[in-house]
Amino acid sequence: MSQRIKRSALLLIVVMAIVVFVKMIPGAAWWSCVIPIVALGVWVGLKKWTVAGLGIGFLAGFLLWPGAILFFHWRYQGGLLPRLGLAGMVIFLLAAGLTGGLLCGLALYTGKTIATGKSNEPALPD
Amino acid sequence: MRSRLSLRFLFPLGALILLIVALSGNIYSVPPPGMLIDPFVGAIQNERPAGAMAREMTLGGLRDPVRVVFDEREVPHIFAGNEADLFFAQGYVMASLRLWQMDFISYASAGRLAEIFGSERLGYDRNQRRIGILEAARQSLALMMQDQETRVALTSMTKGINAYIDQLGYRDLPLEYKLLNYRPEAWTELKSVLILKYMANTLSGYDEDFNVTNLMLVLGEARFNQYFRDYYPAMSPIVANGAAPVNPSLAWCTKPAYLDYDFLSSGSVISKSDYNPRLGSNSWAVSGKKTRSGHPILCSDPHLNLSLPAIWLEMQLCAPGINVYGVSIPGTPAVIIGFNRDIAWGVTNGADDVKDWYKLKISSDYGKYELDGQWKNIDRRVEEIRRRGEKPFYDTVYNTVQGPIVSTKSFPGEHPEYLDHAMHWMMARPSNEFLTFILLNKAHNYDDYERALRHYSCPIQNFTFACRDNTIAIDHQGSMPVKWPGQGRFVLDGTTSAHLYQRDIPQDSLPHLRDPACHYVFSANQRPTGSAYGYYYNGNYRENRANRIRELLAADTGIDVAGMEAMQLDNTSYFAEIALPVLLKVVNGEGYTPQEQADLQSLAAWKGSFGRDDTTAGLFYLWWNKVREYTWDEFGQYKFDSKTPGDEVLLDLIQHDTANAYFDKLGTPAKETARDIVRVAFVAAAAEFDKFRKSRDIKWGDHNIVHIDHLLKVGQLGINGLPSGGYSETINAISSRWGPSWRMVVELGDRPVAYGIYPGGQSGNPGSGHYSDFVADWNQGRYYPLHYFLSPAEARAGNSGLWTLHP
Numbered sequence: 011m012s013q014r015i016k017r018s019a020l021l022l023i024v025v026m027a028i029v030v031f032v033k034m035i036p037g038a039a040w041w042s043c044v045i046p047i048v049a050l051g052v053w054v055g056l057k058k059w060t061v062a063g064l065g066i067g068f069l070a071g072f073l074l075w076p077g078a079i080l081f082f083h084w085r086y087q088g089g090l091l092p093r094l095g096l097a098g099m100v101i102f103l104l105a106a107g108l109t110g111g112l113l114c115g116l117a118l119y120t121g122k123t124i125a126t127g128k129s130n131e132p133a134l135p136d
Numbered sequence: 137m138r139s140r141l142s143l144r145f146l147f148p149l150g151a152l153i154l155l156i157v158a159l160s161g162n163i164y165s166v167p168p169p170g171m172l173i174d175p176f177v178g179a180i181q182n183e184r185p186a187g188a189m190a191r192e193m194t195l196g197g198l199r200d201p202v203r204v205v206f207d208e209r210e211v212p213h214i215f216a217g218n219e220a221d222l223f224f225a226q227g228y229v230m231a232s233l234r235l236w237q238m239d240f241i242s243y244a245s246a247g248r249l250a251e252i253f254g255s256e257r258l259g260y261d262r263n264q265r266r267i268g269i270l271e272a273a274r275q276s277l278a279l280m281m282q283d284q285e286t287r288v289a290l291t292s293m294t295k296g297i298n299a300y301i302d303q304l305g306y307r308d309l310p311l312e313y314k315l316l317n318y319r320p321e322a323w324t325e326l327k328s329v330l331i332l333k334y335m336a337n338t339l340s341g342y343d344e345d346f347n348v349t350n351l352m353l354v355l356g357e358a359r360f361n362q363y364f365r366d367y368y369p370a371m372s373p374i375v376a377n378g379a380a381p382v383n384p385s386l387a388w389c390t391k392p393a394y395l396d397y398d399f400l401s402s403g404s405v406i407s408k409s410d411y412n413p414r415l416g417s418n419s420w421a422v423s424g425k426k427t428r429s430g431h432p433i434l435c436s437d438p439h440l441n442l443s444l445p446a447i448w449l450e451m452q453l454c455a456p457g458i459n460v461y462g463v464s465i466p467g468t469p470a471v472i473i474g475f476n477r478d479i480a481w482g483v484t485n486g487a488d489d490v491k492d493w494y495k496l497k498i499s500s501d502y503g504k505y506e507l508d509g510q511w512k513n514i515d516r517r518v519e520e521i522r523r524r525g526e527k528p529f530y531d532t533v534y535n536t537v538q539g540p541i542v543s544t545k546s547f548p549g550e551h552p553e554y555l556d557h558a559m560h561w562m563m564a565r566p567s568n569e570f571l572t573f574i575l576l577n578k579a580h581n582y583d584d585y586e587r588a589l590r591h592y593s594c595p596i597q598n599f600t601f602a603c604r605d606n607t608i609a610i611d612h613q614g615s616m617p618v619k620w621p622g623q624g625r626f627v628l629d630g631t632t633s634a635h636l637y638q639r640d641i642p643q644d645s646l647p648h649l650r651d652p653a654c655h656y657v658f659s660a661n662q663r664p665t666g667s668a669y670g671y672y673y674n675g676n677y678r679e680n681r682a683n684r685i686r687e688l689l690a691a692d693t694g695i696d697v698a699g700m701e702a703m704q705l706d707n708t709s710y711f712a713e714i715a716l717p718v719l720l721k722v723v724n725g726e727g728y729t730p731q732e733q734a735d736l737q738s739l740a741a742w743k744g745s746f747g748r749d750d751t752t753a754g755l756f757y758l759w760w761n762k763v764r765e766y767t768w769d770e771f772g773q774y775k776f777d778s779k780t781p782g783d784e785v786l787l788d789l790i791q792h793d794t795a796n797a798y799f800d801k802l803g804t805p806a807k808e809t810a811r812d813i814v815r816v817a818f819v820a821a822a823a824e825f826d827k828f829r830k831s832r833d834i835k836w837g838d839h840n841i842v843h844i845d846h847l848l849k850v851g852q853l854g855i856n857g858l859p860s861g862g863y864s865e866t867i868n869a870i871s872s873r874w875g876p877s878w879r880m881v882v883e884l885g886d887r888p889v890a891y892g893i894y895p896g897g898q899s900g901n902p903g904s905g906h907y908s909d910f911v912a913d914w915n916q917g918r919y920y921p922l923h924y925f926l927s928p929a930e931a932r933a934g935n936s937g938l939w940t941l942h943p
Contacts, residue, residue: 033176037305040171040178041156064148078175088183090311090903093852106173109159113170116152123145 018061024050025070025114030078044117051121063122068115075110076103167317177307179314182903186210186232191939197224197295198943203928204229206937209920210898210906213452215928219285220292222455223469225941227296227323230449230466234900235300236310237445238467239320240847242327245334246270250523252316258521262531263549265519266542269337271533272564273329279566280329286571289469290325297323297467311902312848318524331467332570336563338440340490340595344676346553349400349626350776357391363781364389367667370714370784371679372686374598374610374659375647377666385621385672386665392622394629399495416661416678417876418704418867419482420685421602421610423655428696431885434602435700436473436482439869440877442844444854444908446896448472448878452925453577460577461924463878463894470573473878475890475924478580478604480882486596486612487661488675490562494538494630498556502534502544506631512537538630539564558630560637562615567593582607582650589613590643598659604884610657612647612664615640616673625674641671656689658682660867679784680865684710700881701891705917706867712744712756715787719759722790722814732822748837748861755825755834757863762817763790769802790814837861843872844895844911846902853902858915879919887926891919 025047032043051063080103083091091099159170172178200217202225207213212229216222230238243249247264249257264270280286301320313319352360367387419436427433440447448463453471462474473483497506504511515535522528534541536558543554568591575588585601589611592599596614601607617624617637628635647664649657662682663675687710688703689695720740728736735755742752760783767789768780789796794810801808801816808816828834837859846853862870869875880892895914899906913920925931932938 030176033174040174040306041160044152044156075173075175079173079180082175082180083183086183086185086903087905088180088185088903089905089907090179090183093902095852098852102173105169106175109170109173112155113152116148116155120145120148120152123148 014060017059018066021050021054021059021061021066021118022070025067025118026074029071029074029110029114041113044113047114047117048121048124051118051123052125053121054118055122055125058126064115064119066115067118068111070118071110071112071114072107074114075106079103079106162317167315171306172314177305179311179903181307182311182314182901184903186899186901186904189937192942193939194942195224195228195296195299196943197292197299198941200943202941203931204939204941205925205928205931205935206939207923207931207935209450209910210937211450211452211923212898213923213925213928213931214454215931216455219455219458220288222453222458223289223292224296224299226451226453226464226469227293228300228941229296229451229939230293230464231297231300231323233898234445234449234466235297235320236312237847237900238297238331239323239327240312241334242330242467245330245337246273247519247521250521250529252318252524254524255526255529258523258529259547259549261521262519262529262547263542265521265531266533266540266547266549267337267559267561268533268540268564269330269333270519271517272566273326273333275564275566276333276568277326277329280568280570281325283568283571285574286568289570289574290328293328293469294323294325310900315848315850328468328570331465333563335465336569336595339485339597340561340563343489343491343493344779345489345491345493345625345627347776347779349395350774351778352389352391352395352626353397353400354774357389360391361389363785365785366663366674368784368788370683371663371666372658372682373663373666374612374657375649375665375669377668380668380670382667383669383672386667386669389625390621392626395626399629400627416487416681416869417484418658418660418681418685418869419484419598419600420656420658420689421480421482421600421608422689422695422700423602423608423651424606426655426689426693426695427883428694429883429885431883432480432602432604432606432608433695433697433700433881433883434475434480434482434600434608435704435881436484436600437704437876437879438473438483438485439875442842442873442875442877442895444844444846444896444902445900446877446894446910448894448896450892450894450898450922452923452931454925458578459924459926461888461890461922462880463892466900469570470577472573473880474577475880475882475884475888476577476579477888477924478884479576479585480602480884480888480890481576481585482600482880484598484600484659485661486598486614486664486675487677488596488614488616488664488673489624490595490614492560492624492628493554494536494558494560494628494635496536496538496541496556496558496630498541502532502541505536507537508631508633514541536630537633538628538636557627560628562594562596562617565593565615567591567615569593581605582609585609586611598661598664600657600659602882602884607651608655608657609650610648610659612659614646616646616671617641619672619674621672623672645670654690658685658689660685678865680709680711681867681869684708684867697881697883697889697891701879701917701919704867704876704879704881705861707746707750707861707863709744709746709863709865711783711787711865712742712746712753712760715760715783716742716744716756718787718791719763719814719818722811723818725815728819731826732819735822735825736818746836746840746861746863746866748835748840748859750836750861751834753836753863754828754839755821757836758821758824759818762821763814766801766808766813766817767798770798773802835859836863840870841872842870842875842915844908845873855908855911858911860915861917876914879914880922881919888924890922890924892922893919 029043202216247261417438421434424430452461460476462471538558539560572592601609660681663677790810842858862868878894882890897906
């Protein structure tokens with residue numbers, strides 16, 4: 011159980027790191043981070059890690075997208091987010107979270123399924 | 137077993153691909169959300185600051201290094217070693233601050249909005265093509281490229297803009313490209329000219345030929361001249377009458393012989409014009425003989441449609457032979473309104489009629505038209521209008537010797553009265569206004585100024601000038617055709633060449649004034665001359681602001697910069713000052729409620745101010761509007777959308793013709809007089825005002841609310857709901873979407889001392905802190921000091937933002 015949590019946490023961090031790294035590549039397509047995440051999923055599957063690929067990937071994207079938006083807004087001190095108003099800002103951040111979450115979650119799950127052909131996590135089914 | 141496994145991975149893979157595809161394209165009107173909300177390249181990256189940090193760049197196309205210093209308001213001060221590099225850097229910096237705005241306006245001007253928005257803007261594009269802006273821009277560009285100075289400016293600026301565009305990845309694109317899901321195309325010299333023509337179009341929208349033609353026919357010559365006269369005593373023309381005799385054609389408008397109902401058989405239905413002629417610009421110059429410091433002062437506040445990104449971009453341009461500060465139009469070279477060490481200049485709209493309509497006799501297939509009894513071929517040009525996501529649309533544009541036929545049976549447009557009429561527009565004639573501004577930027581004295589002005593053609597503008605040597609001047613400059621009396625005021629007959637324009641008024645006969653004895657010159661869209669001017673001309677001029685400016689300048693003997701700023705912010709209506717005593721005299725008497733009596737007392741104490749916190753201006757506004765409405769109700773009965781006589785005519789009738797038939801209100805058995813109308817209007821206005829009083833919004837600013845829309849009308853990108861002082865007839869002429877687009881006051885001493893502000897911010901990026909940071913101060917009537925530097929080292933002191941552009 012402890013190892014599963016550790017691996018999940020590690021996977022969460024690695025997925026986020028991959029996204030940040032790929033996004034630093036100039037000219038890369040907005041979705042290009044899914045390719046290494048799929049590859050990561052394959053590796054996870056081959057290693058037979060019992061982690062929830064969809065859930066971990068989704069959580070990574072769901073946290074990273076809005077988190078990065080808030081980080082850049084704080085760093086730039088820009089005026090775009092406030093123009094949306096509080097409700098607009100919440101909707102924008104939620105939409106970003108869902109987009110990032112689905113993208114990373116599906117990518118990790120796809121990779122894992124390619125390698126194993128099924129979910130290895132009965133407790134947290136994908 | 138293997139087959140089952142394959143199916144399992146295909147499902148999430150398919151879902152992933154579907155997700156990517158769905159988020160990569162537009163969802164109805166929503167731009168591709170995957171990219172837009174991506175934190176690393178999407179909209180949030182548009183919050184990155186652009187100018188105010190040190191950067192070193194290598195740009196192909198430069199000859200020598202260029203330094204750009206951004207001051208605390210993100211105003212770029214560009215220092216180059218030669219003019220080509222200067223305009224290259226101007227283009228580069230403009231693009232970095234306002235790329236989308238200038239690109240978008242070039243599309244709008246050329247009639248290419250369907251390329252961005254699809255068929256929903258096809259009608260707009262067809263109209264733009266037909267009025268000939270794109271064609272006029274092409275022809276003007278050909279002329280401009282023959283001039284060495286203009287060619288260098290345009291080609292260098294184009295290279296600079298393209299150097300910026302070439303660097304852009306998706307992350308760096310201005311927000312609007314991301315929202316509309318397209319990319320900037322390569323800049324061309326033509327796009328700069330298109331922006332110039334767009335401004336010309338904005339400034340020469342005056343067009344009431346059909347309206348006035350109908351009025352002349354309905355009223356007859358005598359009544360037309362009584363109610364729509366051009367001259368009356370309370371006027372302050374730019375050039376007042378001297379000893380010359382009155383020109384009869386200006387003093388009295390004779391009905392042209394061809395004008396009758398047979399001539400106008402079609403076209404009695406006239407659509408409402410969206411042109412608002414009540415608002416305009418001010419500019420004046422005062423000689424040092426009348427200022428406290430002994431130095432001349434020039435003030436300019438052009439009034440335009442308020443929008444974000446702002447119309448103007450503030451900058452300093454410095455190279456050998458040129459060191460100028462002022463505002464530019466993004467996408468065009470040089471400074472348009474500004475000053476250098478020796479001179480300053482301002483601009484207001486000349487308000488002349490430069491657009492005329494000819495009624496044609498044409499064949500049903502648009503093949504031929506009749507001129508002087510002969511059938512001539514109509515020229516055709518096919519315009520390809522590209523549409524987003526659809527095949528191009530091909531529109532045939534028909535041209536006659538008078539001009540294009542804008543409205544045809546296949547495309548009547550929004551103005552059915554234009555059907556089968558040719559439009560003559562001075563803008564269609566090739567001209568090189570850029571050269572005027574380039575030369576003004578480098579001018580040192582009056583002779584330089586006059587030389588620069590000679591290249592200015594359309595639309596006619598009033599140029600105000602001040603020089604450090606205390607010369608002041610004003611010129612009503614542009615191509616003014618020589619007209620026979622009434623020519624161009626009414627719809628013209630397209631079947632005779634006698635109605636064509638043959639030549640222009642010579643340059644030295646255009647209205648101009650230098651160093652008058654009063655020691656000041658001024659313009660506020662008023663008549664350029666008194667009735668003694670030797671040539672007939674017509675336009676839609678406004679007099680009240682000019683009268684107020686003259687009143688203030690004449691009274692002030694110790695003029696200084698602070699006083700001039702206060703004058704630009706003056707909210708007092710000259711007309712209200714003269715009308716109120718007349719109205720109060722009429723309503724004097726019994727029969728009013730206590731509240732109405734209190735209202736009359738507050739009006740008696742009112743000084744005509746439309747200040748934001750004024751609590752009486754609204755009552756006067758309602759009152760006078762109701763007097764107008766009740767008096768001129770007959771004009772609302774006409775089949776055409778008629779204008780009504782001017783306020784000065786109505787005030788004169790109230791004073792001197794109280795039993796005039798127009799005072800008899802329609803739908804009442806009684807025969808009302810001026811007294812009845814003014815009293816009834818007051819009671820109605822007081823009742824309406826009382827409702828506002830109960831809802832606690834009787835301050836003028838509660839009703840004079842300014843909205844500054846983004847060009848795309850996206851609510852979140854604009855600024856709405858700014859209570860404001862000012863009124864269309866005051867110097868500070870502000871209404872909901874129109875107002876002073878650039879306030880500038882310059883004193884030309886040993887070194888220029890200047891102040892200015894515009895409603896916007898230097899950046900066109902809604903995510904930038906400099907997008908709209910001037911608006912609050914502009915609304916409060918504050919000014920910023922304009923830093924005019926003599927060297928890069930001086931500019932760098934205290935300013936951290938430095939770009940070094942290396943060749």
